[in-house]
Every structure is written in structure tokens, then in C-alpha cells.
Amino acid sequence: MASRMGGGRVRLALAALGAAVLTVPLALALTAVSRAAEAPTATRPAPVDWESWHADNQVSDIASLQRGARNFMNYCEGCHSLKYVRYESMAADLKIPVGVLNANLVAPGSSQADYVSTPMPSDDALNWFGKVPPDLSLITRYKGADYVYRYLKTFYTDPSSPTLSNNLAFPSAAMPDILSDLEGVKSAVFRSVKSPDGSTQTEFDHFTTTSPGNMTPEQFDQFVRDTVNFLDYVGDPSQVERRSMGIWVVLFMLVLTGFAWLLKREYWKAVH
Numbered sequence: 001m002a003s004r005m006g007g008g009r010v011r012l013a014l015a016a017l018g019a020a021v022l023t024v025p026l027a028l029a030l031t032a033v034s035r036a037a038e039a040p041t042a043t044r045p046a047p048v049d050w051e052s053w054h055a056d057n058q059v060s061d062i063a064s065l066q067r068g069a070r071n072f073m074n075y076c077e078g079c080h081s082l083k084y085v086r087y088e089s090m091a092a093d094l095k096i097p098v099g100v101l102n103a104n105l106v107a108p109g110s111s112q113a114d115y116v117s118t119p120m121p122s123d124d125a126l127n128w129f130g131k132v133p134p135d136l137s138l139i140t141r142y143k144g145a146d147y148v149y150r151y152l153k154t155f156y157t158d159p160s161s162p163t164l165s166n167n168l169a170f171p172s173a174a175m176p177d178i179l180s181d182l183e184g185v186k187s188a189v190f191r192s193v194k195s196p197d198g199s200t201q202t203e204f205d206h207f208t209t210t211s212p213g214n215m216t217p218e219q220f221d222q223f224v225r226d227t228v229n230f231l232d233y234v235g236d237p238s239q240v241e242r243r244s245m246g247i248w249v250v251l252f253m254l255v256l257t258g259f260a261w262l263l264k265r266e267y268w269k270a271v272h
């Protein structure tokens with residue numbers, strides 16, 4: 001009896017030892033595995049995926065469109081025209097009072113009845129940039145609001161370029177980084193990536209700010225979104241009215257459906 005109990009204890013002790021011998025290396029191996037999985041993210045954050053950025057602009061946001069109009073007239077109109085937009089129709093759509101329009105938005109030498117033109121002579125532009133800055137009336141129509149947003153947010157310094165800057169969305173763009181006093185000056189950090197065929201390629205990794213601008217990153221982002229929102233409106237001015245009308249159409253349909261249902265109930269009363 002006693003020896004059987006003793007044997008039981010020995011077996012129990014052996015089992016415990018066996019479990020310990022097995023679990024300790026297993027636990028060590030597991031922590032090593034999880035550390036290995038964490039390691040790359042700890043030392044190298046994922047590259048910034050600028051190609052998935054969206055403008056997320058709302059053409060129904062009139063305050064944003066007003067700010068965008070101001071941004072455009074202050075920072076873009078020096079080089080770019082909007083040849084399908086008359087100042088006064090823009091002011092009417094964006095609920096900008098005529099006094100504010102004439103005092104702040106109409107370019108010197110233009111009147112409120114004029115189309116938005118640029119004072120930059122094409123010959124000068126050709127001399128300075130090697131290209132005439134395009135009219136931006138339809139830019140969001142053929143390249144998309146997201147493209148313009150990414151374009152305005154991905155300028156970086158490049159001493160080898162004639163403009164001393166470059167752009168991720170539009171490599172070798174002839175447009176200088178004209179918003180750097182607001183955003184700050186950025187450098188782009190690239191990394192080498194091995195392709196399956198063995199060749200190495202450089203890919204964009206992230207930006208670093210080398211000297212800060214007048215705006216915080218949030219303020220600059222809002223500035224760009226408002227500007228893109230305005231250009232989206234410019235590409236299709238009737239959408240402002242259409243979108244605000246949409247809600248009334250839906251309400252009207254709902255009320256109509258209600259009446260139709262009441263009428264149907266009235267007609268079928270006698271039958272049921």
C-alpha cells in the first residue's frame with residue numbers, strides 16, 4: 001500500500017518535471033517568435049501610402065468653398081486661370097457678398113463680370129517654368145479631386161530639379177513648391193526594395209519636415225481640402241445647387257409615397 005502510494009508520488013513528480021521541461025523551452029520559443037514578429041514594425045514603420053489619400057471634400061459645404069475661393073485667388077490665380085468661371089456667378093453660388101468679392105477676390109484690372117484669368121503672360125511663364133501653367137477649370141474633372149489633393153500634398157525638396165522641388169503625384173512637375181511657406185519644407189526619404197527578379201528599386205518611404213511652415217499640419221490639410229473642394233465646384237458649378245436640391249426631392253418623394261399609400265387604403269376599404 002505504502003509503496004504504491006510512494007510510486008504514485010514519484011510518478012506525479014516525474015510528470016511535473018516532464019511538463020516543466022517541455023513548457024519552459026516552448027514558452028521561450030514562443031516569446032522569441034512573437035519578438036521576431038514585432039521586430040520589423042518596431043524598427044521600420046510601414047511606408048506612407050500617399051496613393052490612398054482622399055480629398056474627402058463636400059461640395060455642399062459652402063464655408064469650405066468660400067475658403068477655397070480665397071485660397072485660390074491668393075495662391076494660385078497668379079499663375080492659373082479658371083476660364084469658365086465668372087467672378088459674379090461664383091459669388092452667387094458661394095453666397096459671397098458683392099462687396100467682399102470686389103474688395104478681396106476680383107484680381108486688379110478685372111471686373112466682377114469677367115472670367116477668372118491670370119495676370120501671368122504665357123511668354124514669361126514659358127521662360128520661367130518651361131511650361132504655361134494650365135487652366136484649372138476642369139482639372140478635377142479629368143484628373144480627379146483626389147489627384148489634386150495628393151499633388152498639393154506631395155511636394156518635396158530636390159536640389160537636382162530646376163524648381164528645386166519635386167512631386168510624388170507628378171514627378172518632375174514644372175510647378176514650384178509654392179505652398180512651402182504654409183506647409184514647411186519637406187524632404188522625401190526613399191528606401192531600396194528588392195524585386196523578385198533580383199533588381200533593386202527605390203520606393204518612397206516617408207517625408208521629414210526640414211523647416212516648419214506658418215501652419216500646423218492640420219491647418220495645412222484643411223487649406224488643401226478647401227482649395228480642392230473649390231476646384232471640384234469649379235469643374236461642375238451646378239452640383240452645388242443640385243446637391244442642396246437633392247434632399248428636397250427625396251422629401252417630396254416620401255410625402256408623395258405617404259399620400260399614395262393613404263389613397264390606396266381608401267380605395268381598397270370597400271373590398272376588404
Ligand code: HEC
Nearest residue numbers: 075076078079129131132133134139148170173174175178
Ligand atoms: C508660380 C506659378 C504657379 C503657381 C502660383 C501655382 N502653380 Fe500650379 N502649375 C504651375 C505650372 C508651371 C504647372 C505646369 C506643371 C507641368 O506641367 O509640369 C502647374 C500645374 C498645376 C496642376 C496640374 C498638374 C497636372 O497633373 O497636370 C495643378 C492641379 C496645379 N498646378 C494646381 C495649383 C494650385 C491649386 C495652385 C494654388 C494653390 C497652384 N497650382 C499655384 C505653376 C504654378
